[in-house]
Amino acid sequence: MSVWPAWEVREDGGATAWLQVRLAFPDGAGVEALAVLADGNVSLEDVRARPALSLDDLVELADWIEGPLFEACGIASETVEDDGAGEGDAESEDGCAGAGVGARRARPPFPRGIQGRWLVAQEYRAAQAEGADPVLAVMCATGHSRRKSLRLIAQARDAGFLAPRHARRT
Incomplete structure (x- = not known):
């Protein structure tokens, strides 16, 4: 400091x-x-x-x-x-709770890869169930910006952890 x-x-x-x-x-x-x-x-x-x-x-x-x-x-x-x-x-008006400082780290590291996508999907679904903003919940969980969080949500959709955004017509 x-x-x-x-x-x-x-x-x-x-x-x-x-x-x-x-x-x-x-x-x-x-x-x-x-x-x-x-x-x-x-x-x-x-x-x-x-x-x-x-x-x-x-x-x-x-x-x-x-x-x-x-x-x-x-x-x-x-x-x-x-x-x-x-x-x-x-x-801090973003409403993020639980992003504690802990042992002098700004935020615990968020897992990458398939485990990270699964956790993004869990956060997204939990926020939807509570009636909260799911993108904001992912932002708080990952510590990333809105754009990066939307990208992570899209990756979770592509991996099959979330339902497709729009129903595809055949």
Whole structure:
């Protein structure tokens, strides 16, 4: 994890500072955040992550960056409460639950090949049974984008794990 100052604005005897925060994981996942220090309070201005973070992941993110961020700001972490962890919700509005951070990995690896297609089909059918968006369920399970998830669903259909999209006329 690294924290470095982005810029600082001084006005009327006070100062507002923006800091860049970057976390990189061994599996290739990463999180970048822009934190703001103003009047002794630290909050997160922007959070970008690949793959996207769930609300639980955002809570974990706040815990991970709290110490190094406060150290870079020169603030004791016990005296300030980081209430800005929910401000990066734009990327977690996808409704993904259960995408926990775990042992410092962004997401557990999703199996490839025939086993992965079978799991995609299971997620798809379970979401349909619950009345939820099946593509979103596959996105949450795999950690892939919508386009990649649609491609995985199509592969599961081609493998025979899901019914054909349209009935073919003969």
